[in-house]
Amino acid sequence: MVQVLNDWQVLREEFLVPIALCLITIIKCHLVTTVGSHTLHYHITVASASTPGVPQYSIIMYMDGVQYGRYNSDIRRAQFYSASLNPLSEHLDMQTKFAQAFEVWQRHRLNFLIGVFNTTNDNGDIHVYQRKSACELHDDGTIGGYQDIAFDGKEFLVFDKERVVYIPSTQEAVMVSHLWNKHYDSTNSKMFMEIDCIEHMKMYLPYISNDLEKKVIPNVKISSSESESGTKLHCWVYGFYPRDVEVKWIKNVRDEIYSEESAEILPNPDGTYQIRVSVEVTPEEGATYSCHVDHSSLENILVVTFVPVGE
Structure with a gap:
């Protein structure tokens, strides 16, 4: 379990920190003023068994509610949906490596929950772990964010960024929250939300600002x-x-x-x-x-x- 807990630090040092360093050069060469608040979402889904046509593991990236990128266990590569982000090919390669390594870590969490809830796949049931993470950059320069965790379609944990702990969403999740906080380092979630996610957002915004500022009449x-x-x-x-x-x-x-x-x-x-x-x-x-x-x-x-x- 110790190895699993330290995986985030390894991933961050190998992939996220170099991305942040590259960001300094990218932004200097591509300055664009973006008005208003922005939100970057990452939706992660892990299933305990395969289903035809549905990847066992997937990450979907949304900027201000619009899907801009994805990775899943079928394609095994990070992809952008907007041609505006094509200049970030080096970043995309690093995101692919990160997502592949991150998949192992997320499967550990699914297996942890299956054990905690004392469920199995023996009767053919497929169990699903979902995590929604978001960081927010407000127009006054302040930052925010949230993270929700669900198991088999039911939300049971919410990350408290100020207290740096996961809190239960339901009464039955109280015991699970204690185990989760004991086994997983919550500071990693805070670091990703306040540093890595924000840096990614700042990297993307100069390239997609025109897309985000468009208006279409209903x-x-x-x-x-x-x-x-x-x-x-x-x-x-x-x-x-x-x-x-x-x-x-x-x-x-x-x-x-x-x-x-x-x-x-x-x-x-x-x-x-x-x-x-x-x-x-x-x-x-x-x-x-x-x-x-x-x-x-x-x-x-x-x-x-x-x-x-x-x-």
């Missing part, structure tokens, strides 16, 4: 469906960029209708986003219903009025 479609208790109105907003958007239903121009359903912003394959907001109403004579969309690509709020079929 499309809006309205529809309705009948339910036992009334009429359901649907407002589908799609094809917009950047991700942040506010969508709400308004009755009679001024009264907001609150939805009991949770609306999630979803990514599209082309890098844009979509969201559907639905509300249930009881039609009233003379009442009007409209979907209001507020997005940074719009000069004014976009208002689309619902017109019942046949009118």
Whole structure:
């Protein structure tokens, strides 16, 4: 176990520190001012057994919610999705070596959890370890970040950056958190979040700033469906960029209708986003219903009025 615990220091010294040193030269030659706050995400997934068409191990990189890179156990190489990052070929080679070594370390963590939860693969079940790590660079120069860990689809640990410990997300994870903090050095997570991840972000931003600053106007479609208790109105907003958007239903121009359903912003394959907001109403004579969309690509709020079929 001692060897496993020290692996991060070895990986960092061999791969991440040289990357940071290269960064100094790269930024001097490629200065671009990037406005606003930015977030770099790494989503890691490790499965205990193979599934056709699904890699056992994968890392997906997102910058401000847009997928920019990946590595998995099938392709065995780190890849960028944007041609804007092609000049960073040396960095990509180092990331490949890091990801290959990191895979061994993450499999140890999956096996650790399988042992802790006393589960096996004997009955054909596949167990999955997931880790979402993010660092944030705010427009005032301050930094933040978070890390969540899940096992078999359930989040059970959250990293507390200030206390440098993992804390349980649920009551049943209390015992696991004690074992996790005992067996794994939490300072590594803090170092990655505050140093390595931020340095990677600063490396990428000059090359993809134009991509991140683009704005795409949303499309809006309205529809309705009948339910036992009334009429359901649907407002589908799609094809917009950047991700942040506010969508709400308004009755009679001024009264907001609150939805009991949770609306999630979803990514599209082309890098844009979509969201559907639905509300249930009881039609009233003379009442009007409209979907209001507020997005940074719009000069004014976009208002689309619902017109019942046949009118």
